[in-house]
Amino acid sequence: MKQQSTVIYRSPDKITNLKIRIRIKEIIGGGDDPLEEIQTFRWQQKIFGQFERNFYLDRKNCATELEKKYHAEICKLSEKNNVLFSYVNEDEDEVDKFDNYEIMHLMADLGDRQAINLCTIKYDSVQKVLTMLPDFTQSEPYYIHVEGDAKKIYEYRVDDVSEKIPIDSLLKENEILDRINLHQLKMKLDKGYREFEIPPKNKLSVYLFLEILSARNFECNTVYVQYFIDLPPHWNCKNSATLKGCTQTSSWLNNERVAYFGLPLEICLEYDFQEIREGEILKPPSIYFEVVSKDSWDRFRSEGLAYIILPVTQAGVYNYELRCLRICPDGITGNLRRCFIGDFSNYENIIWASISGANENCVNRYGIRTEGTGQINIRIGVLQQSQEFLQDFASNSTGRRRKFLLDKLNTSVLIKSIEQVVAAFKVAKRKMIEARKNV
């Protein structure tokens, strides 16, 4: 015999549409006239069994409202000899009734007062979940073995005979549902989000997503990192507070000598390329890092300096592992000072660390003693936005070529100069009008 298992169906449709047909057939032990019966049940349709019929027919057995109702119904019915019958939700004991559940048992009365459960169906009207034991018959029918005077075997099938929606209605329904879903998505997307922030003309916005991840192999085990962004001419930042900052203090206790920061920062820079002359090269900003150690007496010491030129010219995600160096203090007093008081920011200007600090023909660092220390890990995500790219996108929307930033920006040198002339003309015109008024 096949193992019966409970199945769960989810259906948004009305449960009243459900129709189940049971077909029972005696295959062994039936003799010449084997039992065969087919019955279709609607949801919560009460069909009386042989025993119930006899029981409720006697008025004396009927006390409750339900029993009286059944008595009236049975009196109206003609005499019938059916095997298949049902117990509906109303027949359930109060104890078994659940709040949202409706239950229905499909039964067979196979003589000898044996009512056998063929199928139990439970419906949760809130969750719209239908639970069945066993499932609708697939290929093999289910068997019932009845042990008695003579061994009898029955087979039965449970079939779903609910009226199906015509195929064209179904298609139509699906189409409507699709349209509703699409519309809802559109509504969500559209709601006040038609516009998008675009930088003004002749401006390039560069969004930097800086993550200071970790620091490793530093001498002291409690460190923090501070950063500072140096902006060359033509660059500016609306929120200049983001141009410098620091991480939390982190210490390591394990043997790996790594301090974790995992600090994400968002910095928006703006580049004005109106001023750029033909042939001039964009000067990218640089970022400087200083690793500072903090000991148990709250003495701060500079542990390392590092810098990179920000990768503003090409969008992407960049990972850096920066090796740091620190400037050794001068002479014995400097060393004692570092040891007992701490030295913090012991440089004149951190820009010294990069090449842009040099203003002469050669970068001269003669006489400065330094020491290599640990490394810091940085990740920078870069996004660029400009109206120039907008035109670029519109002009060849099918295959966008990767061009270098300067090429993209320089295409509009002529346009820019015309715009400058027009702007200058407007200013002159206004001045002229004002001058005339005074006359």
Add this chain to the structure above:
Amino acid sequence: MAELHVIGEISHARKFPKQSLFCKWNLQFGNNWKLVSGKQEGQTHVISSEFEDDCKWCFPIDIHLATKGIQGWPKIYIQVFHLDWLGRSHLFGYGFILIPTTAGQHTVECFTWRPFGTLRQRFVQFFLGGGPQLKHPDLIISGNDRNKLSTEAMGIVQFQINVIFRNFSKFGVEY
């Protein structure tokens, strides 16, 4: 308006001092952004691995966002907890990652840390567990005197994230 899909998983945790870890996460974004569909926050199951140090969660993330500006780019904020044999959960780390700013698949490592208490707090923590927690962890991103907060390195949580951009090029954004 541009759209961003973030599809991926919280893959696993490693280098934490103990096993039996679970992770609460939520996605944070600025005013320009709006959640179109998907769950913005969640919590993984508790996991302890028998044979290796990695705690694998494989917790799925699938978020669809719409935006009218780049500012306030979404971040994932996580809290890792350790569940001990008495059923108490102890904070094992805060961490932040930024959703990668290029399209495609990314393996992102989140370095987590937890506040490092005073000597007395650490003494209590050693015997009873627990330890100091942050009242407003979000202030870590916005505040500026972060160096006054002492923390200790805990472990690494690894994410697998796929990012899909839509309509960003239409507004002159290069990614």
